[in-house]
Amino acid sequence: MKTGSSLVASKHNWLLCVVLENYQHILALAFAVKEINKNPQMLPNITLGFKIYDSYLSATWTYHAAMQIISPNNKLLPNYKCEIQDNLLAIIEELIADLSQQIPTLFSIYKIPQFMHGFAIAITENTKLHSFYKMAPNGFHQYRGILELLHHFKWRWVGLVAANGENLQWFMQSILPEFSKRGICFAVLESFTSLCLCYDVDKGSFMKCAFEFCDRILNCKANVLVFNGDTLSMIILRYVLSTLFEDAIQKPKGKVWILTVGMELKSFVSRKSWDVGDFHGALSFALHSNELPGLRQFIHSRNPSSDKGDGFIKDFWAQAFHCTFQDSVLGNASGNICTGEEKLEKLPEHVFPMTLSGHSYSIYNAVYAMAHALHAMHSSTSKSKSMMKGERRKTHNQQAWQLHHFLNSVSFNNTAGEKVVFDQNREVVPKFDIINWVTYPNQSFIRVKVGKMDFQAPSDEAFAINEDAIVWHNWFNQAQPLSVCNDNCQPGYRKNRKEGEPFCCYDCIPCPKGWISNKKDMAECFKCPDDLYANKDQNLCIPKVITFLSYEEPLGISLTICALSFSLITALMIRTFMKHHETPIVKANNRDLSYALLTSLLFCFLCTFLFIGRPEKLTCLLRQTAFGIVFTMAVSSVLAKTITVVLAFMATQPGSRSKKWVGKRLASSIVVSCSSLQAAICLVWLATSPPFPDIDMHSQAEEIILGCNESSMILLYCVLSYMGLLAIASFTVAFFARKLPDSFNEAKCITFSMLVFCSVWLSFVPSYLSTKGKYMVAVEIFSILSSSAGLLGCIFVPKCYIILLRPDLNNKEQFLRRKQ
Known part of the structure; x- marks a missing residue:
């Protein structure tokens, strides 16, 4: 018999805004646990299990779930434990910005290993929690990728919106100087916090606050907007854009949105009226993913009849296929009846993608990382039995805090053939996929992988993007957008900075006679070598003619x-x-x-x-x-x-x-x-x-x-x-x-x-x-x-x-x- 141990995974926002795509996270978790339990070479005497808690994107529900995790079953008694099975080994979580500091600190008191598969700057940059393991690269890496993207497309004049004031302050102190060194400055730097705070006020105040916020953001001169946020930020942003401009005759000018990890487009079943057209042509950074052997078959095999233990599948099935199960119908039922034989692969890509997302891939790797560490700890305990003077250490007495020593050195190849290892900061190897979002009038959308950012690759191969595969917003007529404060200074001119404005804003003045500039946006003109002279347009040095009074002229x-x-x-x-x-x-x-x-x-x-x-x-x-x-x-x-x-x-x-x-x-x-x-x-x-x-x-x-x-x-x-x-x-x-x-x-x-x-x-x-x-x-x-x-x-x-x-x-x- 195997002894049971449990994982805890957070499931976001299942009731407030039903996101069918998130069901893939649950399946990836279940698939990883199933593989490990079936593997006789790994944890032979331990059976892994898991519990899933929904945060509802609410601080109250998140804290309530946190108390339940450290309490016995069905009782809210933190710090009280009487079971010898169902040991809590690790927590896999995705945190919204408002909770990115408190929840990890709470669990770190108990030294419970925490695997974060999302992205929150506050926890990834400003804390040093030894119980925290990041399945997503830190903020520095993500902004380095964004910087390379801006530099590649020569976007010098951009706007930035951060999820909260803390993230914005961190960006201005730590990242802004790097952007300035590369010649990029900001038309607007805004925090999303002010808009979120208005959410608790009456609707009129909120709409006024939202309109002012969108006016500052969408009407700025920059054609490119970088939004650093999380799932909640994306929900509020889509709500605001859809509500404010729902009846507008003329919508604001289109922008190129650059979205950070966690701000992917998702199909909300209960919010079908939310327009996604504003994000047509958006570029987002997503956690790197790879196809896992057997996962697609595992997903295809799911149905309500065979998976009685899946507490989510019926809700998912009903929402995804727009049908009703007979046992849930009271009285006369109307609409389609769920047969349970519907095929998941028939669902549209935006409703339930078959391609594995970066979050699901990170959850899968987090389960395996914990399992490998637990296996190493269990093997180490077995080998040292003879040195313990006959003392028999039971598996159920192993504590979660003991896993840290083994997690710090864990290294393995997953089933996709990729190596998973934590660095000295307990972070995985930084890799990103660059996604281009293509939307359609029926509110469907697809994600197209157009590039990558791999910080382990050589410098000339770290950033790659396929420009031909990118679809831009309709506003730009499929031409690559420009985002500069003013037109580039052509060769023959030099930049002259405007007083009181960012360095990206400048006038263009001609080079002095005899001086040239042979590239766009040169800060200074330079003189031609003595054997060359400046042409009429002062953008090229031409060889001088050797002259003397000759017999031929x-x-x-x-x-x-x-x-x-x-x-x-x-x-x-x-x-x-x-x-x-x-x-x-x-x-x-x-x-x-x-x-x-x-x-x-x-x-x-x-x-x-x-x-x-x-x-x-x-x-x-x-x-x-x-x-x-x-x-x-x-x-x-x-x-x-x-x-x-x-x-x-x-x-x-x-x-x-x-x-x-x-x-x-x-x-x-x-x-x-x-x-x-x-x-x-x-x-x-x-x-x-x-x-x-x-x-x-x-x-x-x-x-x-x-x-x-x-x-x-x-x-x-x-x-x-x-x-x-x-x-x-x-x-x-x-x-x-x-x-x-x-x-x-x-x-x-x-x-x-x-x-x-x-x-x-x-x-x-x-x-x-x-x-x-x-x-x-x-x-x-x-x-x-x-x-x-x-x-x-x-x-x-x-x-x-x-x-x-x-x-x-x-x-x-x-x-x-x-x-x-």
């Missing part, structure tokens, strides 16, 4: 053609002068100076090629120095020519001593000395701070400019200033000598040429300083070409004209005649 080609053309013209002029070497016009004004000037101008035109093309080390070294030296030679040649004209005129005057200065030696000395001083400046430049190739990434926003860094701007200005000084001296001397009588007086031509020269280089300075990149080089080349062309054209073109077109003027007689 039109500007480079044009300048090259001009330089070649002027070089060719100059070379032809040199050839022409050499061909007419002995003619008077060539000999006039120092023939050697003319050759020196023409040669200098030829090199001036050719030195422009040092400025075109990709800058290299050699070209950078020679660019400005070669230009400065050859131009100095040209200008000093012009100066020597001018001085020669003046001295030649002065030598013709009677008694003049200037004759001894007239000749090649003075002219050559001027050219050599002036050019040598410029060459010395250039040598100092090259020796101390030589120019080098450089990359300029900042002058132009969209370009990387390859150029030459002059290294020492002081020496560059010295070269240019010296050359300008010579030009001004030449211009001055030529200006005063322009009216001297002479047949081939070059002073007028030199005056005009130096006027052009000075005008070009005076305009060069502001133009050069106001341009960037390759255009600075182009301006300098243009100045070189135009000033050189001015000298060439003004001084030598008239002579070539006479040589080639008017040879009659190029003779000694004409020269003497004009001179007289």
Whole structure:
């Protein structure tokens, strides 16, 4: 014979709002006890039994049931016990929020193991009861799952409703900072307590209170509402929503409800008018479950005829199949008669689901956990009999408190193949199923598993959800809902927080010029790397174009053609002068100076090629120095020519001593000395701070400019200033000598040429300083070409004209005649 031991399970709300789905909890309990009692390998001398008490979701009835549990049968005498059988071993319970502190504390005084298959933050987070075992993961785990869900769908602006003020306070202290770290803030934080307190007042006050509560919740801007509550909270919420908007022409905007464990939709037989449409598309976290072998057959085999010991089956049968048993009919019966042969599998899913719920699965595991612990304790007692000096410890003397040592270390695989073990906090391995609720106009509904949260899995596999399987509320037209305080800041803009509002509410302001933001809702813009630049929309960094004055581009080609053309013209002029070497016009004004000037101008035109093309080390070294030296030679040649004209005129005057200065030696000395001083400046430049190739990434926003860094701007200005000084001296001397009588007086031509020269280089300075990149080089080349062309054209073109077109003027007689 087996000795009896009993479990106690709480059955919720069987009379107030008949929930047929809860009958599955009873069947799971009965199935587990039946399996254990039939297993000869487990508890061979013990028969498990159970008693079920209904709390009616009422504190009064719950306390009454608690007193009955610790009293003898049929007597309300707490602490009095006289039976040797029907030992109380454990309590399996689901507590509503209002009782989540008191009842566990009461049973902990007796050290009775308590298995909680529901979810209440107050008991799971704020108490440290050593007699308490949680078949549901704690609140931290559940909110971590909710946080992952919100983060996955990018819902940043949500509302929260907690079952009571204690839960709300716990959330704000413990969980809210984690949500803030992930960028989620709350449009509303409300406690359901105020609404529940109004329940005991008259109906008018309650409806007013309910309307104000729903107005704050349903009319907030957030499209997503998180509701942390329990079975009672869900009943009151459905009642309020159905009553307030029963006759409303236009219902409030639809929301995405995220419901915590215990707030599943249930079919209330006595409340068929309660609309479930508000919860269409809701997402809820449910305790993980798995199909148990044999349970479905066990459920299908149930009927009122064969299960005489089931005190609930007739009530369940009558409610589920809308029929009446004959033995309960007094007088004339109306309606359907229950035959007892109706099939449970024919019931709609929302009335009695065949799929095992998380609560039923937890109850089943709780029974087995207690049985394994009891078996371990019984085995330990049997092995130690020889050490007890003959003392025989009877099984019925084993106390419930002795189970704790074995429960703390219990570990087993259930019949579904899943491991059940308690951690150091006496909690099972945290797992959740994510359920999507789909409702229909006939008030039926189905639950669709769309995801999971497994905290034992690797971090990248812990959260999984199938978006394609989710059905959203009709308000959103099957598009994934958005829930943000304001529209996202698009790339190219950054967030600017609004004063006095949560951080999720912000304005969007454009990024500063040259800065970008390449993602939505960026807090700050950032600058592109030096080799990239911001596009027009300021949302992308584009590679800068490498630029320099090249031979392939039109500007480079044009300048090259001009330089070649002027070089060719100059070379032809040199050839022409050499061909007419002995003619008077060539000999006039120092023939050697003319050759020196023409040669200098030829090199001036050719030195422009040092400025075109990709800058290299050699070209950078020679660019400005070669230009400065050859131009100095040209200008000093012009100066020597001018001085020669003046001295030649002065030598013709009677008694003049200037004759001894007239000749090649003075002219050559001027050219050599002036050019040598410029060459010395250039040598100092090259020796101390030589120019080098450089990359300029900042002058132009969209370009990387390859150029030459002059290294020492002081020496560059010295070269240019010296050359300008010579030009001004030449211009001055030529200006005063322009009216001297002479047949081939070059002073007028030199005056005009130096006027052009000075005008070009005076305009060069502001133009050069106001341009960037390759255009600075182009301006300098243009100045070189135009000033050189001015000298060439003004001084030598008239002579070539006479040589080639008017040879009659190029003779000694004409020269003497004009001179007289």
